[in-house]
Amino acid sequence: IADLAPQMRKLLLSLTPDKPSEPLAFAEGIVTLMLCRVERPQLQMPPREDIRQMLIDRAFGSLAERQLLRERRTAIIEYPGQS
Incomplete structure (x- = not known):
């Protein structure tokens, strides 16, 4: 997520699982994003x-x-x- 554009990152962080985002208009067409699930990696430090x-x-x-x-x-x- 850190590598995404700030607007895209903000949109993804605001999503709740299994709920689609509002449609986004791009030059190539319209896009809707959906978050399936959130997983946080378990680091073994x-x-x-x-x-x-x-x-x-x-x-x-x-x-x-x-x-x-x-x-x-x-x-x-x-x-x-x-x-």
């Missing part, structure tokens, strides 16, 4: 603490990766017996 922890892990993970990359760039490898 993780708990708030899990989301918080995931965001923290992501932030610190990227910081750790950048630090590791810096360390690799400046690393000096020494082999025993070589100078």
Whole structure:
């Protein structure tokens, strides 16, 4: 519904199930809309603490990766017996 034009969205939100809308005139002809039923999706969201922890892990993970990359760039490898 969010992608519809504001006038169309307003019309659809005002409809009650199984009742047709008033006829709408378009250049191509006349249209009547009817809402069959309203369903609200049941979202399975993780708990708030899990989301918080995931965001923290992501932030610190990227910081750790950048630090590791810096360390690799400046690393000096020494082999025993070589100078």
